[in-house]
Amino acid sequence: MVRGKTQMRRIENATSRQVTFSKRRNGLLKKAFELSVLCDAEVGLIIFSPRGKLYEFASSSMQEVIDRYKRHTKDRVQPENQADAQNLQHMQHEAAILMKKIELLEISKRKFLGEGLQSCTLQEIQQIEKQLERSVSTIRARKTQVFKEQVERLKEKEKILTAENAKLREKFVGLQQNQTPSEDKEGEAVCTDSSEKSDVETELIIGPPESRTRRLLQN
Template sequence: MVRGKTQMRRIENATSRQVTFSKRRNGLLKKAFELSVLCDAEVGLIIFSPRGKLYEFASSSTQEIIERYKRHTKDRVQPENQAGPQYLQYMQHEAANLMKKIELLETAKRKFLGEGLQSCTLQEVQQIEKQLERSVGTIRARKLQVFKEQVERLKEKEKILAAENAELREKFGSLQQRETPNVEKEGEALCIDGSEKSDVETELFIGLPECRERRL
């Protein structure tokens, strides 16, 4: 025997309806919490009671979930809407707005370059002048900042080179100290050799060898 499906309908008794609402509401909130924890899903649940009381659950933030839902439904375009006349009309309207914006930007660019100023009033020219002055001030401030950064980099390089120079001087000084004793020893040796050579008889004698022997 196959039982037929029971048709769901509104509970007529107000007390029974309120009790059922409380039970089903708590069960639904519990299931939403379990789904967010077990499956690491971002869940948002909003319930309004028959009397207008709000019950809500959100795994992160209700407002953030709503904003995410709005962004998702806004960016999502159904295929049937792409071929519809309303979608085509919307795209034509957006294209016309973009063309107007591009035209305004091109006109402003020409005016900043000093072109097409014949149709400008005195107030428009003054506004363009003020905008250019602000732009020049911003550019100059950026230029000064770049100069300062370059000066700081050069100062850092100067410190590095000065440290390297001091290290090289120290090494050169130590080498000189090692070589100086050897030079002094060589000088002393030369002095000793000179003194020994000075003891050699260098006196000259004129005459026969006999006279020389007598003199000695």
């Protein structure tokens, strides 16, 4: 049966904890001594008890071991520090160049706006004038291009509206042609009614009944 690994945790009982510390400390110091003798290794071991008491072992001298450790770690970390320092120096140099460019751009901007021209020479003013003329020419060319594009869009819109108007006109003419026969029939009906009504006597005759009878017979 395989036993599971027990989880290591702090010993709660103070007496048991002190006894375990003493045993493990002595065993660790013994192992350090054996390692230095058997393997001819330079060993330095430092232990502080829970109460702050110092226990140490050094195969030669604790100070020599510590100095050697510092030299080793310094040689190991120095290349990284040098790389960081070089990167930092490069970034600072790039930042200084960018700040100089920004400053020059700000000066040029103020000159283009007509500010700070007192210190400019005649040649510098002429160069600024030529550059402004080139800028104005570029802006006018762009303006003309924008106008042309707007005119082309309006022409396309006019074509679309003209085509829609022609379609509506064709539909209107068709509707008129469909309504013409019915209107003619209505006109004929009106004429027929008027002719029929014309046969009806509309003449007003004034007088006695005999005279009206004779007049009707004569007609």
